[in-house]
Amino acid sequence: MSSSLGTRLVPPPGAGWFAHRSVADLAADLRAGRLGPRDLVETALAELHRWEPVVNAFVTVDEAGARDAAEQAARELAAGVDRGPLHGVPVAVKDLIDVRGLPTTAGSHHFEGRVATDDADCVRRLRAAGAIILGKTATHEIAFGPTGDRAANGPARNPYDPGRMTGGSSSGSAAAVAAGVVPLALGTDTGGSVRIPAACCGVVGLKPTHGALSTQGVLPLAPSLDTIGPLARTVADARLLWTVLSGTETTPATSRLAWLPPDSIHPTLPEVTALVRARLGDLPEVAVPQAEALRAAYSTIQGSEAYAVHADRFTAAPGLFGEEVRERLRAGGEIRGWEYVRARELRDRARGEVLNLLREHGILALPTVPFPAPLLDARAGELGDVRAALLSLTSPWSVLGLPAVSVPAGLVGELPVGLQLVGPPGSEHQLLTIAEHL
Amino acid sequence: MSSSLGTRLVPPPGAGWFAHRSVADLAADLRAGRLGPRDLVETALAELHRWEPVVNAFVTVDEAGARDAAEQAARELAAGVDRGPLHGVPVAVKDLIDVRGLPTTAGSHHFEGRVATDDADCVRRLRAAGAIILGKTATHEIAFGPTGDRAANGPARNPYDPGRMTGGSSSGSAAAVAAGVVPLALGTDTGGSVRIPAACCGVVGLKPTHGALSTQGVLPLAPSLDTIGPLARTVADARLLWTVLSGTETTPATSRLAWLPPDSIHPTLPEVTALVRARLGDLPEVAVPQAEALRAAYSTIQGSEAYAVHADRFTAAPGLFGEEVRERLRAGGEIRGWEYVRARELRDRARGEVLNLLREHGILALPTVPFPAPLLDARAGELGDVRAALLSLTSPWSVLGLPAVSVPAGLVGELPVGLQLVGPPGSEHQLLTIAEHL
Known part of the structure; x- marks a missing residue:
């Protein structure tokens, strides 16, 4: 590309x-x-x-x-x-x-x-x-x-x-x-x-x-x-x-930003990393030690809860779901309760650590997705499973309940690439203000 | 008996x-x-x-x-x-x-x-x-x-x-x-x-x-x-x-009590019900509509969380657990995440309903256990599975996080029987004061 x-x-x-x-x-x-x-x-x-x-x-x-x-x-x-x-x-x-x-x-x-x-x-x-x-x-x-x-x-x-x-x-x-x-x-x-x-x-x-x-x-x-x-x-x-x-009002933003290298979470196309980083200028780098584990926790929590929502439909008429979603639901239904419990325990532990990180370093900046939009129906690419990759840089913040914004960073080839900012709970207006100044 | x-x-x-x-x-x-x-x-x-x-x-x-x-x-x-x-x-x-x-x-x-x-x-x-x-x-x-x-x-x-x-x-x-x-x-x-x-x-x-x-x-x-x-x-x-x-101080108690018929939750030995009820005098009766479902939710939550605590030991050296606990752990590990999610949802829903009930009717009174102490090793009795029966009248309040006290109500045959009082969160001293007056 x-x-x-x-x-x-x-x-x-x-x-x-x-x-x-x-x-x-x-x-x-x-x-x-x-x-x-x-x-x-x-x-x-x-x-x-x-x-x-x-x-x-x-x-x-x-x-x-x-x-x-x-x-x-x-x-x-x-x-x-x-x-x-x-x-x-x-x-x-x-x-x-x-x-x-x-x-x-x-x-x-x-x-x-x-x-x-x-x-x-x-x-x-x-x-x-x-x-x-x-x-x-x-x-x-x-x-x-x-x-x-x-x-x-x-x-x-x-x-x-x-x-x-x-x-x-x-x-x-x-x-x-x-x-x-x-x-x-x-x-x-x-x-x-x-x-x-x-x-x-x-x-x-x-x-x-x-x-x-x-x-x-x-x-x-x-x-x-x-x-x-x-x-x-x-x-x-x-x-x-x-x-x-x-119903909230704009709040003033602190300007502290830290760069979270996306490859520490998931392999990312170098052009994407370079483009997003160029938008940000020179920033201190941070690491989120539990990010990999949080990705796994996301799948566990999401899969279990999604099956809990749809179990009755899945049982009554599985064929009304499309093949791919049906299979993903089925897999979600197989996750064990103790795995869900451990994922939530990880969430609770990691949340405290990441909130400390945000207090110390400010807003985290990283790409939103490791590559530009894949071809329709693509499921495996050079950076691995496409669905897992698409979710890799966004789902950790979802597990932690944190707000995040994606803003366009520019084009790679002729396709858009997103820059993501992640902040502490309630920092939506702050994230938007920082995004506006980029 | x-x-x-x-x-x-x-x-x-x-x-x-x-x-x-x-x-x-x-x-x-x-x-x-x-x-x-x-x-x-x-x-x-x-x-x-x-x-x-x-x-x-x-x-x-x-x-x-x-x-x-x-x-x-x-x-x-x-x-x-x-x-x-x-x-x-x-x-x-x-x-x-x-x-x-x-x-x-x-x-x-x-x-x-x-x-x-x-x-x-x-x-x-x-x-x-x-x-x-x-x-x-x-x-x-x-x-x-x-x-x-x-x-x-x-x-x-x-x-x-x-x-x-x-x-x-x-x-x-x-x-x-x-x-x-x-x-x-x-x-x-x-x-x-x-x-x-x-x-x-x-x-x-x-x-x-x-x-x-x-x-x-x-x-x-x-x-x-x-x-x-x-x-x-x-x-x-x-x-x-x-x-x-x-580190808390005694608080004055309201004296409102309501009788929760234990058979609405689990079959109870009539002598136990009669003895406990006799200690209480005439009380209005209430029903806890979700009590049966809460008992099931207890098993789901407890089994999943217990396996999450002990999974590594269970995997590494199952034989170090006694046969019965090993089998209960194994069964807990089989519970699905979506079942755990639904049990917690039930807990959240039922909690509001039971708190309303407590506000309206005061402290709930019922037997602690449906029968006096069974013989050692007894696992099935005339009132069904012994372990399930032992837990039946106490576990619903555990799921809801509520305090409860068991006080001796007297003897059936030559064996003690307990009277249980259940109150809203933080009512421990109230429960004790009421128990003292019985």
Whole structure:
């Protein structure tokens, strides 16, 4: 793979209208009367229909609902009711999250036709902020996979190269934002499911502190790991969405950063390491001694909890799961209780150690994924098992419940690469501020 | 089995000197100079040697250490240093708990010759209060069993009938107190291991709130369930020991009690139910809807965690475990992670429900064990599997982390029966106060 170290990220060829405007620009245009919410919805729908045959990012498009919401947003703005920067802005929601009146398929035949009777808590927050739900985005089946190419509705495809995966599991949310179809999207992240597709598709993805947002109305994958996070084109846009989701205010950031050499966790493409490191300048290096063990603990905790969530479906109708997810579920169901207990004990021990490390050295910086987006269906590569590799640099922080953000670092060849920042619990705004300054 | 409803508990025939004195009496005698700590130690050693061939309650007797400690206690009292009501009083410690310089065998060949280099936290508290450690008492092997008749040093025997089990796993602590060899002993309780032998041997046993006492220096069985608790002849004595262990003060008790029919959890001998109920008078009845499920959750959580603790020993030298414990460990190791996850989810759900029940109805009262002490080696009886039955009325509260006390309710035939009180977290002193008034 050719390296183009130093190449700043550019949107994918043919990227839609939203790839060239910030949410702040949209907000200003809406308030100046240069654009209305209806314009934004129609533009988003047009871009969606143009891109959908390429990327397969949406499972459900709610044209009527989005147009109704645009009308209401327009009426409110005209009447002087201003719900803030997301008022009238189209947002896409991962199809693992309930949106009232729309199906939540979770990318699985098991959930076909299951229409949500209520909004998830996070969707309620979006609506209260005036955001317009455009539709439901593709997810790796039941969110159980970092590739995004296994789903009842077929694989999501990378806007930079439709022969490549988006990463997953929030595949459609990342692809839709990268393609400029929507400015913002919601994903979920259990071991990397926001950060990995964000890195592979060249957008920003934030995985918050475990427990920071209510997961009510979201199909669980592994409850002790599950989080909901924003995807956006820029850090500033991601911050606007995070502020709405969390109800928290921006906080000042310390500027201390430390470099965590990714090869200490998983073999990483040298071009990826070099590109990410070049973005950061000279930093002190640190090691996270338990990172390897935390990766294994992730599989144990995630596999056991995922089977606990899906055991009844697995027993009743295993054939409704796709082959790969079925096999991964089966393997998760075989994990022993004592292994799960030991994984949680490791989590508790390592958490204290890593929190000390963060106190001493500040925010950790490393690549998000060891290589750019692999080809669709790739399962083994020069750096080993593709799924394990995709998760390797993100899952340790999930086990520890820590927040992490992935921001585009540039292109390697013609594919985006992500830079990941990891901080202590509650440091989401700090991570975003540091990411903005990079 | 003949019932003698209404028979107040009497000590077992031939009970030792300490069966007829309260700790408060001893404290008064020590301070009045009527007795010295050396007298108490020599009396305890003499009773021990008289009873040991009958009950097999001790694994290690520290004659020299106890005599030295008695000398020191005597010197301090003579010099006006008064460490409180346990000063100079002999105490026995379950052989799962480290006492510096003595072996901690845990009743297993796996731990033979392992001499503790430090006192457990709870032992440190005893010594700071001036108590004298007489020796280490028998435990069911690795505390994994409610019968007390499987241990490297042979079965412990019930002072009321040496052909019967003591109950377990704190078998020797209960037997030693019941036999009047020591006034006080420490046990551990994971699913009933203080309360069950207390009930079977006719003494008082307190299982505190999970997490109330440090378990540092105590061999774990199932860390999310393990507690350390006092055994004593009377509630007042148990309170003195609990006060020293916990550093907490007596609190006033509400007097609300509710009767939990034991048959709603496990079939119970009618004579046991009648005797316990007669002690309580007229009470409103309540039901704990999840109690059956909590019993199953106990086995799942305990089995997984116990295997996690002992997996390396089990793999390296399974033959060093006794046959029964080995088989129970093996079965625990087979439990799946997803089952453990579901058991913990049930625990979390049920905890809220039971806490509401306690808020509404007050303290729950029920028998401690569905029948009096079974014959040694009994594994199946008219009320089903003996081990499951022994644990059935105590383990649900262990899963919920709640404190519970077992107090003697009287005799059925010539065997003691226990009455159990269960309260909200932190209600240990309340439970003891109510128990004292019964």
